[in-house]
Amino acid sequence: MPQPVILSDIGNVLVAFDFTIAAQRCAEKSPFKAEKMFHRLDGIKLPYENGDMDDETFVREAIAALEFQGSVAEFRQIWCEIFTENVAMKQTLARWAGKLPMHLLSNTNGLHKEYLLSTFSIFRHFQDGVYSYSAKCSKPGDEIFIHTIERLSLDPALTFYIDDLPANIATADRLGFHTHLYDIKNHGALESVLDRWLGV
Numbered sequence: 001m002p003q004p005v006i007l008s009d010i011g012n013v014l015v016a017f018d019f020t021i022a023a024q025r026c027a028e029k030s031p032f033k034a035e036k037m038f039h040r041l042d043g044i045k046l047p048y049e050n051g052d053m054d055d056e057t058f059v060r061e062a063i064a065a066l067e068f069q070g071s072v073a074e075f076r077q078i079w080c081e082i083f084t085e086n087v088a089m090k091q092t093l094a095r096w097a098g099k100l101p102m103h104l105l106s107n108t109n110g111l112h113k114e115y116l117l118s119t120f121s122i123f124r125h126f127q128d129g130v131y132s133y134s135a136k137c138s139k140p141g142d143e144i145f146i147h148t149i150e151r152l153s154l155d156p157a158l159t160f161y162i163d164d165l166p167a168n169i170a171t172a173d174r175l176g177f178h179t180h181l182y183d184i185k186n187h188g189a190l191e192s193v194l195d196r197w198l199g200v
């Protein structure tokens with residue numbers, strides 16, 4: 001019998017994130033104010049997430065753009081320490097762990113992906129994933145969803161996709177996924193929809 005699958009976004013679903021934490025820490029070692037700081041990365045952040053720039057190049061160019069006076073190791077640490085695990089989501093997923101496959105689909109970069117998966121236990125629930133930087137395309141485009149269907153052998157009609165951004169949900173809807181537009185402040189809504197979908 002074909003089996004239902006959970007496919008989940010990462011940012012503001014499995015972990016909350018706040019770039020202002022990193023900007024404030026960078027500001028201690030940079031001539032720029034925290035508020036304006038990360039606009040200086042606008043030109044390189046997207047190519048990095050789309051896999052057109054590797055970790056070393058991004059870090060080198062970011063340090064130059066921010067005129068950051070700390071070390072490469074310091075910058076890498078600051079860049080990654082912006083996440084907080086979503087405990088309510090971890091508890092929900094724990095109820096389904098081992099009972100159905102769970103996979104990730106995220107617009108992210110190499111440093112964040114490695115950091116997230118090795119830091120937060122919520123990721124133990126997931127068997128596999130597709131990431132923009134390695135797929136070399138990103139949400140909300142169709143291409144990364146089609147790549148995900150093929151790579152993870154998904155049947156969209158049996159796949160429950162969770163994301164916090166309406167544009168990503170719209171693409172997934174159009175391609176036939178079951179979807180839930182997640183609001184981290186209303187976790188209970190996900191619980192009831194998921195229970196209904198899985199026939200609990």
Ligand SMILES: [Mg+2]
Pocket residue numbers: 009010011012013163164165
């Ligand atoms: Mg997100």
